[in-house]
Amino acid sequence: MNQDAKKMVKVALTLALIASGAALIVSSLNLFTAPRIEANRLAKEKSGLEAIFAKAEIGESSNIDKGSLKKYWPVVLEDGESARIYSASGKNGYGAVSILIGVYSDFTLGRMEILENTETYGPTLQKGYVAPYQYADNAEDRAIALEDVSCGATYGAKLIKGMVLEAVAHYKEAQ
């Protein structure tokens, strides 16, 4: 019994030592990587904002907490018209998606950028929904691309459509 107890203590001690060492190393690396990860995220957000409305003036962001909408940026376009970019994130049974949505002042949609997508079928969403929308060069094609969604053609489609509608509704309300 005494022997057993000694053994147990030894095992527990080794394990605790290794685990605390591990925690220490990971934490110290985190000090180094956490700022970089945050910087990466901001850079991605910034490049997304610039990709949505090229050559536009992007103002300060304001936070919203309504449904899936997180915040928005007021934008002044090249020709002086105003617009908004919404940041929205949501999740469904297949994972989480966060996107940036550009909305013109006549409530038509600009480009969309995917910031994060942990879905099982992540690439399907990009290829099947966002890309056709992005490359549609007239309003009709764009409407078709948006309509494709409601048949559940892609997994995140319904989720994204919900976020887009929320963003448009929010913009309408604000005006």
Place this chain on the structure above:
Amino acid sequence: MNYLVAFVLGILSYALINNVVLVRFYGICSFVGVGNKVKSAASMGIAVTFVILLATLICYPIYHFVLIPAGVPFLDTITYILVIASLVQVVGLFIKKHSPALYKSLGIYLPLITTNCAVLGVVTENTDSGLSFLESLSNGLGTALGFFITIFLFACIRVRLEGSKTPKAFKGIPIALIVACLMAMAFMGLSGVINL
């Protein structure tokens, strides 16, 4: 009521559409390794179900009430694997004490569960996608159910395969993988059924 519907639909979608083995590719090793005897496949399925459920129940509070307040969410992987490994040990001891017959049939599969990606995959997915407790639970239940269904069906098919004439090069694992391919295609047909 709405929550209940979402819960049940969530379970079905995780079990059938976002199937753990055939779509998300968790736990393929045990899927291929165990799957040629129906009885052992069923035992494995039950054991994994049990561990996934317990792990989901334990890891959710650990992440949200210990790791996040302590400011160390990056330690999640280490914590989860320790929880799962000790859980498997405890479950093994418990079953051994209370039901030696069950232990006899489940025993050899218990250590394998620690290295089954399905368990760690589910708990990591829960925190990565920021699922709520109810959603985590439906993910856990659905995944476990999906694992059981797939591994059981696969074992049933492989029993039939043994008696059939397969080309020599395809004997054993290769034909089993082709069967898994056909199963994955069949499960793909369910993909539009539940639209979350």
Place this chain on the structure above:
Amino acid sequence: MMEKKKSAHFQSFVSGIWKENPLFVSLLGLCPALAVTKSLEAAFGMGILFTIVLVCSNVLVSALRKVIPDEAKTPCEIVIIATFVTLVKMLTEAMLPELYSTLGVFLSLLVVNCIVLGRSEAFAVKNGVVDSLLDGLGNGIGYTIAICIIALLREVLGTGMLTFGETFTFLGGPHHLYILTGPSATPVAQPAWDLSLSFFQTPGGAFLVLGIILAVLAAIRNCKAEKAKVDARLKKAAEAAASKGNPTPSQGGQSK
């Protein structure tokens, strides 16, 4: 003596690459091999990270093998592996965010990868640091080659082209190498001709490709075994003929 020892080291390095390839021969680590092989780049990245984790954990487990008591062996190995996986994960997220988001949860799942735990349990706890390092390197490279083969087939058959620079953004903008399809103006426009089957990008395609690769390898093995059998029989017959009273050198020896 020195020479012999060197060759033994080399043996543990080489056997992991081909003769005991962890994926194609031992059928371990199937989950990432099927899940991240949609594109060659992602598979290559996974292979490299896998090799790093395997080598580091093998070395540390082997270095600590005399310190850790037997009863605490497996939990300690798990903690060591989990630590390296977390470190690699954090570094990837900071340095290569695209690769991180492509691999997703499968980076964390390296912790429960049968090969990593299996190598440290079966090899590193019994062998010296150098051997463990070479063993980890050999197995890692073998695994990387194996998943790259799967990914190459799946990407070419599934999308008709190879894309570089999408996951490794430092290569600069996506470069396409068209193989089974003609170039298209935008990612959504129909190309002039297209022989790809998007089925190979789906989960079913992953199983099919792996199954067929294994069958081809089995066929090659069967062929070799058959040939060895025939050779042995010929040699036996020739020897028998030779011992019957024909002392000239037998034909069997030459045919081999």
